[in-house]
Amino acid sequence: MSTVNSGQPKRLRDYTTARVGGPAAGWVVAHGEDDAVDELRAHPLPSESARSAGQDTLLVLGGGSNLLVSDEGFSGTVLQLAFDGISAEPVNDDEVDLTVAAGHHWDAVVAWTVERGLVGLEALSGIPGAAGAVPVQNVGAYGAEVAQTIVEIRAWDREAQDLVVLSNQDLRFSYRDSLLKRTTVQGSPRYVVLSVRLRLTHQQGKALSAPVRYAELARSLGLDAEADGAFRRAPLAEVRQKVLQLRAGKGMVLDPEDHDTWSTGSFFTNPILPESELPNLMAPSLSVAGLPEGAPRFPAGENDRGEALVKLSAAWLIDRAGCGKGFGLPEGPEAGRGADGAGLAGGRASLSTKHTLAVTNRGDASAEDLLTVARAARHRVRETFGVTLHPEPVLIGCRL
Template structure:
């Protein structure tokens, strides 16, 4: 019996009714179409690094994409390269190859677990970079229109940890319904446009700049940036390690809140503030959590099997025997504590499957 606990980095989740791992794009599309025709819940799963699945069985179809390929189209005189990657390819494999080949633009996204197909859905980002910076095209299976579509970057509606693909799970287009737990658009492959070079994109994150001993806005050798990012992520328990329960998580569990200026003005003077456009301000979820009294290793009760990471307060971790209910109890305690202290509502970053906060 396959359990979602065996397929996700949080290591929680109930039994799966049906699991398929299609070998080709056509088999993947056929599996999705059959599931939709039968009105069966569908979960398209990559690395399972951004999901909190309930303990109850999932009475639907899990499609796990094992296709791994990278196709390179050299743009020659433009000094750039186009790279098309199948959705099932592990993301960090793509970053590692980019650094080795001298493809500039995703080096700061090193060490992020999960599959390439998940990156445009979440608009994955870290250390001042996000994947939307280099995406040129996302090929998808449109479950509503039953056809393959190619979405240019502008069509993807990228925003902070968000996209058209993700918004389809919230009913962003009323006439299209709500698609859950997988989006209306199932990613088949992603094409990235990157420039070629030996130096990184400008370093936009203070902690990374300090680790590289450069000023913000400067560049550094690609390999140095990757090594620094992996070191910083590793120090926070954000690089998967089977021997380290601090990495048995879904990464950063809450997104950094984006607030109206009036709300941001009610925060303490030392609260982190970053311009987010149009009278909006982004602040740090980790800072809010810590200032609300939640420390590294916090547990709802002594000996609880789900705790905040001992390395980073933004990660909720499974210490080895946690259930989804345990993780949800911890998440609610943190969310409610921040709301009570700052009147700010933290929003979970992972997909909640059969579960609510």
């Protein structure tokens, strides 16, 4: 049965990991898929113009770890997907399909698979949020992406007003992107994921991880970081533990005591550009063209026109633009101390003191405080390197 909110309006700040966001006019908690569908029927997809103006009446909420909601809150209904469950079905001697309900806590899914010797999700340990959201931005970390294991999803199509099954191919995954995200306009989704089907391998007795492709993780596991990533494997449980440890060191595992984790994770995606554009990038402040020699860059496939693409490191660009760790705090980098020395947003928000990609709430920040810090970092990167960073979280009722 779904629970409908009555009494005091619920505030998004109590349901999001950045802990900002005002009240919602309505709030429905769906404890089962049928409840979710009933509510979704009441909120068909609005017109394109209404969606572009941010006028959907529905906001779908999982774990709130990739959402930044304005201080004014949301004038429609929040649909909180709170149904969970995992079922497993053998495909053959080596492979198992898991069907996971949208509200299942993602890290509990990963722990469940590692305990049973199922290989494929271990590098995605410690990512907050719910299983239904992982296909939306094709979550990834430590050289793995969830798209590598997704067979299909079941979703409610708010345009067709019907249940649909979308295959991995239909979902057209790419870096932090999918059909689900591309059809979401200003936080208004066309498809609402109800369950996710994942295919994992089962290694009888051995329980070694999938290839460890990320050099930092390989090194910390004592694997040969120079060897071909495809051949680097370690015991599954060890990989999970090491990933959790590395993530905690960067403030990337939720911890109520640690303000560096009061965030949406990475605030910016890594920019992907045609390689041919790199020499022409212009830093307006210096009138110097091109990226500096040492700027990290990684091959990122080709675009539709067949041009080679490169991925840059947003964390590196932010850091080198003068916005180091703690940018925005009175004791942080000079550029973020603000005119009165109290910090950019009065010290209430800053870049994480553990890494430069997370915009964090130091205790009583507003959404606007977080945006102040994010805008300043984006501005400095643009001025220094001529590169425009794009936000990773979904912004509701506010803009960068």
